[in-house]
Amino acid sequence: MQEKKYNVAIVGASGAVGEELLLLLEQRNFPIKNIIPLASSRSIGRSVTFKGKEYPILETTHDIFRQQNVEIAFFSAGGSVSKEYAKSAINAGALVIDNTSHFRMDKDVPLVVPEVNPGDIRKDSKLIANPNCSTIQMVHILSPLNRAFGGITRVDVSTYQAVSGAGKKGMEELILQMQKFFNFELDSITPHAFPHRIALNLIPHIDVFLENDYTKEEMKMVNETQKIMHTDFAVSATCVRVPILRSHSESLSIRFRDAVDVGKAREILESSEAVVLLDKPSENKYPMPIIATDTDETYVGRIRVDNFDKKILHLFCVADQVRVGAATNAIKIAEKWIKL
Ligand code: A2P
Numbered sequence: 001m002q003e004k005k006y007n008v009a010i011v012g013a014s015g016a017v018g019e020e021l022l023l024l025l026e027q028r029n030f031p032i033k034n035i036i037p038l039a040s041s042r043s044i045g046r047s048v049t050f051k052g053k054e055y056p057i058l059e060t061t062h063d064i065f066r067q068q069n070v071e072i073a074f075f076s077a078g079g080s081v082s083k084e085y086a087k088s089a090i091n092a093g094a095l096v097i098d099n100t101s102h103f104r105m106d107k108d109v110p111l112v113v114p115e116v117n118p119g120d121i122r123k124d125s126k127l128i129a130n131p132n133c134s135t136i137q138m139v140h141i142l143s144p145l146n147r148a149f150g151g152i153t154r155v156d157v158s159t160y161q162a163v164s165g166a167g168k169k170g171m172e173e174l175i176l177q178m179q180k181f182f183n184f185e186l187d188s189i190t191p192h193a194f195p196h197r198i199a200l201n202l203i204p205h206i207d208v209f210l211e212n213d214y215t216k217e218e219m220k221m222v223n224e225t226q227k228i229m230h231t232d233f234a235v236s237a238t239c240v241r242v243p244i245l246r247s248h249s250e251s252l253s254i255r256f257r258d259a260v261d262v263g264k265a266r267e268i269l270e271s272s273e274a275v276v277l278l279d280k281p282s283e284n285k286y287p288m289p290i291i292a293t294d295t296d297e298t299y300v301g302r303i304r305v306d307n308f309d310k311k312i313l314h315l316f317c318v319a320d321q322v323r324v325g326a327a328t329n330a331i332k333i334a335e336k337w338i339k340l
Helices: 016-027 079-091 133-146 163-182 216-229 262-270 323-339
Strands: 006-011 032-039 047-050 053-056 072-075 095-098 127-129 152-161 234-241 247-256 275-277 298-305 312-320
Touching: 006 016, 006 079, 016 032, 016 047, 016 163, 016 323, 032 047, 032 053, 072 079, 072 323, 079 095, 095 323, 133 152, 133 216, 133 247, 133 262, 133 275, 133 298, 133 312, 133 323, 152 216, 163 234, 216 234, 262 275, 262 298, 262 312, 312 323
Parallel strands: 006 032, 006 072, 072 095, 095 127, 152 234, 275 298
Antiparallel strands: 047 053, 152 247, 247 312, 298 312
């Protein structure tokens, strides 16, 4: 039987994640009949290249999904755009895979990391949410470990998040500020994408502060992890923006019910899907953003047992925010849905 091919729209095709989606759909040979790049009216007149052919960017409107017979729509243009247009795509008969946080905690919307909870994808799903970038790489690590050592009871995580998390404007702002630094003009900059200067700085503040003194980004890591893993263990996060272009790093402290064996933890992670074990400290081998960038895996290393509590494992993981944390995960969701 001939493989079915789909009309695929990318809402936010001119953005950082949108561009990566196009690249990966091509590289992964996703079954595409027609690609429909969508963005705001600002992008009219621009085009994207897919499989060597130019496609004009069209304006996102309520009618475009029906007009173009869209069957799968990836949304990566921000929560307000998903809020406004996702229903129109669904009403036109498309499956929406939403990269924004808008629908993630809606109880009727599956929130999926294909290596962790593929069973939450249903063929009759109309909308599937892609988790927050920091959550995805964390559950790549937590999920396989949760089955070991009597299960996880608590996770403390500190993140070192790249500027790509703020989209193209975040990446451009870091580059511009670095250029200004070399021209001795750093004092003259006005931050736009971040609350403070990001070049040669770090900012322990991503998204807005909430009543409980955590940020919204930090609470996404708590709530989304529990939803994806179908668990209720405690999670506390501190999310920090760092002057790195596009890979997020995380330092995790994981407490289990029983004592931990570091060799077994390494074995488990080494054989886990979408995870690469890189843990040879004597050879200076451990995960770093320059290793993870442009890859589809979560790298893990620096694995060690706590000096004072043998039930606690510490480790460090890194993944490309634009790919593992967004585009790759979204496409893997679509690939699983197609196979159902
Ligand atoms: P545009 O380039 O036309 O503004 P990033 O996350 O890298 O900042 O990218 C954001 C993406 O979301 C861009 O493709 C941007 O398109 C798109 N976008 C922003 N606002 C809208 C909107 N109102 N309707 C459709 N797409 C939008």
